[in-house]
Amino acid sequence: MVLSKTVSESDVSIHSTFASRYVRTSLPRYKMPENSTPKEAAYQIINDELMLDGNPRLNLASFVTTWMEPECDKLMMAAINKNYVDMDEYPVTTELQNRCVNMIAHLFNAPLGDTEAAVGVGTVGSSEAIMLAGLAFKRKWQNKRKAEGKPYDNPNIVTGANVQVCWEKFARYFEVELKEVKLREGYYVMDPDKAVEMVDENTICVAAILGSTLNGEFEDVKRLNDLLVEKNKQTGWDTPIHVDAASGGFIAPFLYPELEWDFRLPLVKSINVSGHKYGLVYAGIGWIIWRSKEDLPEELIFHINYLGTDQPTFTLNFSKGSSQVIAQYYQLIRLGYEGYQNVMENCRENMIVLREGLERSGKFNIVSKDNGVPLVAFSLKDNRKHNEFRVSDMLRRFGWIVPAYTMPADAQHVTVLRVVIREDFSRTLAERLVLDIDKVLHELDTLPAKLVVESHEVKKGCDGCVVVKKKTALETQREITTAWMKLVMEKKKINGVC
Secondary structure, eight states, X not given: OOOOOOOOTTOOTTSOGGGSGGGTSOOOSSSOOSSOOOHHHHHHHHHHHHTTSOOGGGBTXXXXXXXXXXXXXXXXXXXXXXXXXXXXXXXXXXXXXXXXXXXXXXXTTOOOOTTOOOEEEEESXXXXXXXXXXXXHHHHHHHHHHHTTOOOSOOEEEEETTOOHHHHHHHHHTTXXXXXXXXXXXXXXXXXXXXXXXXXXXXXXXXXXXXXXXXXXXOOHHHXXXXXXXXXXXXXXXXXXXXXXXXXXXXXXXXXXTOOOSTTSTTEEEEEEETTTTTOOOSSOEXXXXXXXXXXXXXXXXXXXXXXXXXXXXXXXXXXBSHHHHHHHHHHHHXXXXXXXXXXXXXXXXXXXXXXXXXXXXXXXXXXXXXXXXXXXXXXXXXXXXXXXXXXXXXXXXXXXXXXXXOOTXXXXXXXXXXXXXXXXXXXXXXXXXXXXXXXXXXHHTSOHHHHHOOEEEEEOGGGOEEEEEOOHHHHHHHHXXXXXXXXXXXXXXXXXX
C-alpha cells in the first residue's frame, strides 16, 4: 500500500523563502508580530534589507576597523557568548585584558618597575574611556579643593574646538565647563599658548588631541606640557594633561617613536586610545591608561562579590562582550611591534598616493598634514560652481562614502572632504578613488552653469533697489539633481541605452 500525505498550507518547511507568504507582506516595523516567522525566512528578509547598507570597506568617513584576519574572526565568534564582567567565571579573558593594559602602558612609556602592574581598563570605546578619565580628574581636583577649604563646585576643562563630541558629552553629563580654544583658518588644532592662558584654578585638566578628527593633525603635547609646567610653578597649581589618543595612540609609537606626547611628559596623567581604530580591532573596544595608582582615586573603584569573588570595577556600564578584548590581545601578539609598524607605514604610503593624486588635479587644497593620522583632508580651490557637499554626494554613486563638513568656530567658513586611510585601503583603491573623484568633477563641470552657480534670484524692488532672495540649500540641491538627471537621460539616448 502506498501512503501519501497532503501538505497543508501552513507547512512552510518545503517552500523556498521567496515562494512563501513572508515576502509578500511587510513585516511589522515598530511592534512585535503576533506570530512566529521561520528562521530561514527571518534570516533572508533581514539579510536582504541589510544589502541596502553601505559597504563598510568603502566607508572612508570612519576610523573604525572594518577588516580582520579569519583566525581572529574565529576567536571572536567562539567568545561571543562570554560576558566579560563575569571575571571569576572567565579568568583567562580577564588575564588577557590585564596583559593588554600592560602592553599598551609600556607602549606609552608608563613609568613602571619591572614587576609593577599598569593601571588601566578596557572600555567599550574611547568615549567611555574619556568619561572615566574626566571623572578621575574631577574627583582629584575636588578632593584637593576640599582639603584646602576652597570652593569645588565650578570645575572646567580646557580643550580645542576640534575635540570629538564625547568631550562635550562628558562636560554636559558630569557638569564640567568646557573651555574651548577657537580655531583659525590654516591652524585647525588647539594652540598650546592660548590653551594655557585659559587655565585657571578651577581647571581639572587640559585635554590634548593626538590625531584631530578634522584633519588628523597631532597637537603639540610637548609644548603644552612645558608651558603648563611653568604656569604651575608661577601659580602653585598642579593642572595635569590628558591625551586623547583615540586615533593616534596606535600610530605615533610606530611611525614617530621620537615624538614626545605620552607618559614621558611629567604632566600627562592619563591616555585613552581606541583599540577599534588603529588598534585594528572591530568596533567595541577602547582603553584608558593612568600614569600611576595615585592618579585614579580609590573611591571611584567599586568592589563586588556577587559573581563569585571580590572584583574591582571602574566602568560606566556593567555587562559587555569578551570578543573584542580577545581580539585586541590577538592583534598585539600576532603583529607585534614589527607588524603594527608595517601596517602604519603602508597606511602612510597609501595616504601619500591619494594626496599626490589629488594635488595633480590642481583643484584641491590639502588641509591635512604629512605627520599625523594617515588621512587626507582637502577642500576645493574654487567652490563657486560646486561645493564639497555636492562632491561627497556624487561619490556615493561609485560606492564611496567620503564625508564633507565645516570646521568649528572660528573657521566654520572652511568646508573640507576627508578620506581616512585604514589597513584595508590598498594602493589600488587609492588610485581608483582619485579616478572617480576626477570623474565626479568632470561631470559636475558639464552641468548647466546657471543651475550650479545661481544660488539667489535678483529682482527689482522698491524705488529701483535690488532685493536678493537667497534660495535654500534644498532648493538649490533639487535644481542641481534635476539637471543631473536630465543630463544622464540625454547620455543614455546618445548611447542607445533604453
